[in-house]
Amino acid sequence: MDDLFAPSDVSWTPVSPKLAAVRRLTAGISAGLVGIVLLIVLGMTVGWLYGVLALVVAAAGFVWAWVLIGRNQRSWKYAEREDELLVSHGIMFRELVVVPYGRMQFVDVAAGPLERAYGIATVELHTATPATDAKIPGLHPDEAGRLRDRLSALGQAQAWGL
Amino acid sequence: MTEPTPGPPGQQTAAVRPPVTEQTGARLHPLTPFVKGWGYFVVAAFALVNNEGLRSNLTIAGIGLAAVLVGGILLGALSWWFTKWQLTDDAIRVDSGFLFRRTRIIRFDRIQAIDVAQPFVARLFGMAELRMDVAGGGKSDGKLSYFTYEEAGRLRTTLLVRAKGQQVVEQQTDQVEMKPLLVVPTGRLLGATLLSSTVLASAGGLVWLIAAATVLNFHIGLFAGLPLLLGVVQPIWKQVVGNHGFTLSESDHGLRTKRGLFDVQRQTVPPGRVQGLLITEPLIWRLLGWSRVELDIAGVAGNKDEGENDHEGAQLLPVGERVEVAGVLARVLPGFDLSRIEMHRAPERAKWLRPIGWRYLAYGADDQVLVTVRGWVSRRTSIVLHHKTQSVRLQQGPLQRRLGLANVHVDTPLGPTDAVALHRNQSEAAALLQDQAVRAREARRTVASPFAVQTQPKPPSPDGSSSSAASPADDSSDR
Numbered sequence: 001m002d003d004l005f006a007p008s009d010v011s012w013t014p015v016s017p018k019l020a021a022v023r024r025l026t027a028g029i030s031a032g033l034v035g036i037v038l039l040i041v042l043g044m045t046v047g048w049l050y051g052v053l054a055l056v057v058a059a060a061g062f063v064w065a066w067v068l069i070g071r072n073q074r075s076w077k078y079a080e081r082e083d084e085l086l087v088s089h090g091i092m093f094r095e096l097v098v099v100p101y102g103r104m105q106f107v108d109v110a111a112g113p114l115e116r117a118y119g120i121a122t123v124e125l126h127t128a129t130p131a132t133d134a135k136i137p138g139l140h141p142d143e144a145g146r147l148r149d150r151l152s153a154l155g156q157a158q159a160w161g162l
Numbered sequence: 163m164t165e166p167t168p169g170p171p172g173q174q175t176a177a178v179r180p181p182v183t184e185q186t187g188a189r190l191h192p193l194t195p196f197v198k199g200w201g202y203f204v205v206a207a208f209a210l211v212n213n214e215g216l217r218s219n220l221t222i223a224g225i226g227l228a229a230v231l232v233g234g235i236l237l238g239a240l241s242w243w244f245t246k247w248q249l250t251d252d253a254i255r256v257d258s259g260f261l262f263r264r265t266r267i268i269r270f271d272r273i274q275a276i277d278v279a280q281p282f283v284a285r286l287f288g289m290a291e292l293r294m295d296v297a298g299g300g301k302s303d304g305k306l307s308y309f310t311y312e313e314a315g316r317l318r319t320t321l322l323v324r325a326k327g328q329q330v331v332e333q334q335t336d337q338v339e340m341k342p343l344l345v346v347p348t349g350r351l352l353g354a355t356l357l358s359s360t361v362l363a364s365a366g367g368l369v370w371l372i373a374a375a376t377v378l379n380f381h382i383g384l385f386a387g388l389p390l391l392l393g394v395v396q397p398i399w400k401q402v403v404g405n406h407g408f409t410l411s412e413s414d415h416g417l418r419t420k421r422g423l424f425d426v427q428r429q430t431v432p433p434g435r436v437q438g439l440l441i442t443e444p445l446i447w448r449l450l451g452w453s454r455v456e457l458d459i460a461g462v463a464g465n466k467d468e469g470e471n472d473h474e475g476a477q478l479l480p481v482g483e484r485v486e487v488a489g490v491l492a493r494v495l496p497g498f499d500l501s502r503i504e505m506h507r508a509p510e511r512a513k514w515l516r517p518i519g520w521r522y523l524a525y526g527a528d529d530q531v532l533v534t535v536r537g538w539v540s541r542r543t544s545i546v547l548h549h550k551t552q553s554v555r556l557q558q559g560p561l562q563r564r565l566g567l568a569n570v571h572v573d574t575p576l577g578p579t580d581a582v583a584l585h586r587n588q589s590e591a592a593a594l595l596q597d598q599a600v601r602a603r604e605a606r607r608t609v610a611s612p613f614a615v616q617t618q619p620k621p622p623s624p625d626g627s628s629s630s631a632a633s634p635a636d637d638s639s640d641r
Contacts, residue, residue: 004556007592007596094556094558095557096557098554099552100599102606103551131553131555134553
């Protein structure tokens with residue numbers, strides 16, 4: 001079942017667990033903000049009981065997100081084949097992308113402030129179509145740099161016009 | 163950007179950088195400002211003739227009007243005077259503007275398609291504008307207007323020869339060898355538009371509205387009639403006027419289309435720039451054996467910033483019969499026959515996700531293309547070339563997983579084509595994904611060596627050795 005989205009003829013590299021940490025932190029911040037705003041608004045207008053209830057719901061949502069984020073993080077993996085980059089991700093909605101290196105137009109390496117604090121980065125491979133969704137989050141900056149260099153070198157070497 | 167080297171003899175490039183104001187190159191047609199600003203002139207002339215106030219107070223109004231006219235002419239003339247174009251070794255360069263100078267350099271190998279367009283007024287004067295489609299650029303980015311019609315045609319030939327990478331002197335083959343492959347009759351165009359889904363739906367809505375208004379005295383509803391009326395009239399206008407006399411012909415530089423009643427649009431599809439094809443068959447058209455063929459060409463489709471042009475630019479056949487469609491496909495993809503490709507239907511359990519449409523889901527592939535079919539009301543057949551594949555994706559949602567189904571997307575650059583094999587058996591889909599990756603790799607390798615194409619055991623293209631046969635090999639100009 002699982003090997004549908006992760007063919008075994010290549011070696012898959014998982015992404016860093018720090019990705020889950022960053023996402024959990026983001027989820028925690030937003031859940032906390034929503035919970036506190038709801039607590040105050042509902043508490044002032046309807047009653048503090050409802051406010052506390054909203055806070056509990058937000059907390060439950062956060063716990064659920066915690067679990068989902070963990071599973072999602074474990075689902076991200078990528079592999080470099082001789083001619084193609086393979087990226088596989090998703091638990092509910094699963095996707096496996098195969099991009100030939102020669103199709104690459106450019107590579108992005110991005111890292112937000114939170115990601116930088118945790119020491120991870122995102123590499124995204126762009127082709128001539130926006131439909132291609134070859135994005136690998138949660139890479140160690142060194143690995144991201146290595147991947148970027150390798151991808152652009154391979155993209156140059158195998159470049160193929162439109 | 164390197165300084166362009168001198169191009170054809172007789173044109174010198176500004177080899178020294180400092181005097182930026184100094185430009186060489188040819189000017190456009192002297193009537194250009196008039197054709198561009200004809201509306202302004204008409205309004206001015208109209209005002210001169212019709213205005214009562216002007217007649218009574220001739221001196222002041224006359225001077226004012228003259229000043230406006232002279233100013234307008236002067237501005238137009240200035241802009242014309244400062245717009246110059248020239249061909250360099252590898253690009254066309256356009257300098258324009260007298261206050262804010264602008265230099266645009268369009269490299270030949272980035273030109274995806276070239277049209278000669280004749281807006282109505284320009285046609286009256288026998289003038290035409292050149293439209294170069296550049297990958298990633300909007301439609302107006304590559305506009306050069308106006309030339310005389312002959313000059314535009316000549317320039318297009320020159321540019322096409324260079325865009326194809328052959329600096330050969332083939333220029334003498336002008337438009338003489340144009341043999342129309344097919345002409346779409348206006349009657350069929352009108353019939354096809356009347357029977358298309360949008361028009362039918364809008365007309366149905368309109369009839370219902372009128373009935374409701376008369377029978378039930380429900381007059382408020384008439385306000386909704388306006389957009390519905392627009393929905394009926396607008397496509398008819400667009401199709402019948404815009405595609406009037408649609409002619410497809412073949413030249414040395416690729417397939418050429420010509421269409422339009424008032425604004426004659428010409429477009430050339432350089433072989434090897436075709437990324438994919440889309441054949442659309444709305445419900446009623448299917449009974450009549452009609453279909454529409456659109457192309458993905460990098461740079462032409464996907465001009466979302468100019469909505470009206472968005473898919474039109476890539477039209478290959480607005481409405482055609484089956485024989486014509488097959489003929490057109492064979493021109494674009496030599497040795498390709500849609501009916502020969504074995505199609506695989508989706509498994510029956512896909513009906514839980516597509517109660518009616520599952521019967522029409524299918525895909526098929528050979529060593530050149532992947533074909534996917536879907537759609538119940540309007541059937542869409544997408545054809546994508548393996549060596550143009552940008553990426554392949556395998557997708558599965560939660561419901562699909564319960565049914566053991568998966569989608570396979572084959573992505574091509576922006577355009578009408580969207581090849582997706584929907585709701586396949588999941589192991590079959592995974593195999594298809596791998597196969598597609600392998601096929602794309604093989605196709606890229608085969609096409610990489612230009613002569614390998616000829617050695618493939620394929621039937622020779624019906625038109626011999628001209629443009630379309632060279633199609634896949636042509637790609638190498640675009641690295």
